[in-house]
Amino acid sequence: MDKLRHYLYTHLNVLFFSIFIPxxxxxxxxxxxxxxxxxxxxxxxISEMGKLYLFVLPELFFYTxxxxxxxxxxxxxxxxxxxxxxxxxxxxxxxxxxxxRVLAIPALLLTLVLFVDYLVxxxxxxxxxxxxxxxKQAEAKFNLTASEFGHNFGDWMxxxxxxxxxxxxxxxxVLFNKNLKEEILLVAHKAELLNEQGNLQLRLSDGEGYTYxxxxxxxxxxxxxxxxxxxxxxxxxYTNTLDYWTSPIDHEYRNRLLTTNALLSLFPALSLFLIVxxxxxxxRHQKRWIYLWLFxxxxxFYAGSMLLHQWLLLWTIPIFSIVWLSITYGFYRRLVGNRx
Numbered sequence: 001m002d003k004l005r006h007y008l009y010t011h012l013n014v015l016f017f018s019i020f021i022p023x024x025x026x027x028x029x030x031x032x033x034x035x036x037x038x039x040x041x042x043x044x045x046i047s048e049m050g051k052l053y054l055f056v057l058p059e060l061f062f063y064t065x066x067x068x069x070x071x072x073x074x075x076x077x078x079x080x081x082x083x084x085x086x087x088x089x090x091x092x093x094x095x096x097x098x099x100x101r102v103l104a105i106p107a108l109l110l111t112l113v114l115f116v117d118y119l120v121x122x123x124x125x126x127x128x129x130x131x132x133x134x135x136k137q138a139e140a141k142f143n144l145t146a147s148e149f150g151h152n153f154g155d156w157m158x159x160x161x162x163x164x165x166x167x168x169x170x171x172x173x174v175l176f177n178k179n180l181k182e183e184i185l186l187v188a189h190k191a192e193l194l195n196e197q198g199n200l201q202l203r204l205s206d207g208e209g210y211t212y213x214x215x216x217x218x219x220x221x222x223x224x225x226x227x228x229x230x231x232x233x234x235x236x237x238y239t240n241t242l243d244y245w246t247s248p249i250d251h252e253y254r255n256r257l258l259t260t261n262a263l264l265s266l267f268p269a270l271s272l273f274l275i276v277x278x279x280x281x282x283x284r285h286q287k288r289w290i291y292l293w294l295f296x297x298x299x300x301f302y303a304g305s306m307l308l309h310q311w312l313l314l315w316t317i318p319i320f321s322i323v324w325l326s327i328t329y330g331f332y333r334r335l336v337g338n339r340x
Contacts, residue, residue: 001098004089008102011076020068027060028053042136048244055129058121062114065265068257069110070275071105071294077279078290086280096336099276106269114265123244153202156227160191168193170261175227182213186225202227203313208254256309259316263305266317270324273332 035052038044044052077099082085090096118185151160153176162171170193175186188207193200204225211218235285274297278290301324 004098005092005102006253008076008080008099009106011080012018012072012103012106015076015079015230016072018070019072020064023064023068024060029059031056038133042133048136051132052129055125055132055263058125062117062122062261062264065110066114066264067298069268070271070298073107073275074146074290074294075281077276078281081279081281087282096280096332099280100272103272103275104269107272111265111267113266113268116260118265119245122239123241127244153200153227158202165227173207175202175204182211182216185210186227188225201230255314259309259314260305262317263320264302266321267301270321271301271328273325273328277328277331277335282339 004250031053035044038052077086092240145319153175159176160170161173164170165245170191171189173186173188174190175188176182177184186204186207188204190205192203192205194203204227206221206223209220209222211226217305243256247254278293278297304320304324305316308320312319
């Protein structure tokens with residue numbers, strides 16, 4: 001039995017990775033196209049684009065792993081059936097329930113991984129990703145260029161005569177600040193814009209400063225002078241998993257997401273009967289449209305998971321699971337259980 005189990009796992013692994021890698025690559029390409037739309041709003045270098053790609057990895061795994069497992073499980077059994085190896089297995093007195101037990105172990109492990117992915121990892125990663133994008137959008141507002149109209153930098157009016165945006169370096173800079181007591185004028189030969197974790201700093205070099213009011217006039221020279229400002233962005237707070245899913249913010253959306261993702265996580269475990277029913281055939285007497293049935297099954301499961309919540313709410317999880325198990329078990333009994 002151990003050798004047979006190992007043999008089945010070997011075939012499953014080969015087909016799983018041959019299906020998962022193309023699916024994952026296609027999903028990654030789609031995300032990279034979406035990522036390209038961000039560059040029209042914010043400036044991203046290679047490392048920042050790589051960071052955004054890492055942020056979306058848990059979501060890519062969540063949607064590709066269950067599909068790859070179900071397809072690989074059915075096709076691996078179908079290939080063994082076409083090679084008449086399943087006939088040999090059943091002729092030795094091994095029942096189809098053995099195949100269910102063999103597939104149940106990776107299916108349950110994958111379901112557990114998917115639950116952890118969408119319940120714990122994805123909410124945290126999404127909050128980090130949104131905060132990162134919000135910060136980059138807020139930072140984009142400080143895309144300073146040479147202009148006769150000037151810029152607002154905190155409480156200062158900033159005028160730039162020469163600019164190098166790629167290096168964030170500027171020349172012949174003038175800053176003006178008018179408060180209740182006095183007016184301040186700063187002139188710098190060179191300036192550089194720095195971003196330290198959301199704190200913007202304008203470093204002025206080789207300049208002069210003037211402060212004056214109705215009574216006094218003061219002048220100073222400086223080698224280096226720092227002007228500070230803070231990037232204002234809508235930071236999304238994250239405390240823990242429970243607070244995220246029970247938060248009143250977007251409560252209806254999060255309930256729908258919770259229902260849908262719970263069913264998608266259960267897809268490998270709920271489809272064991274379907275995998276065996278589609279994969280086990282008698283090569284001479286049975287011809288299955290396995291690719292068509294796999295496509296229809298995946299579409300029906302995903303569509304039902306996403307659409308039924310508007311009528312059944314959280315009851316979608318137990319009701320849809322029972323209905324899906326009943327239907328797939330009926331196929332299993334009719335096509336495999338009563339024949340082998």
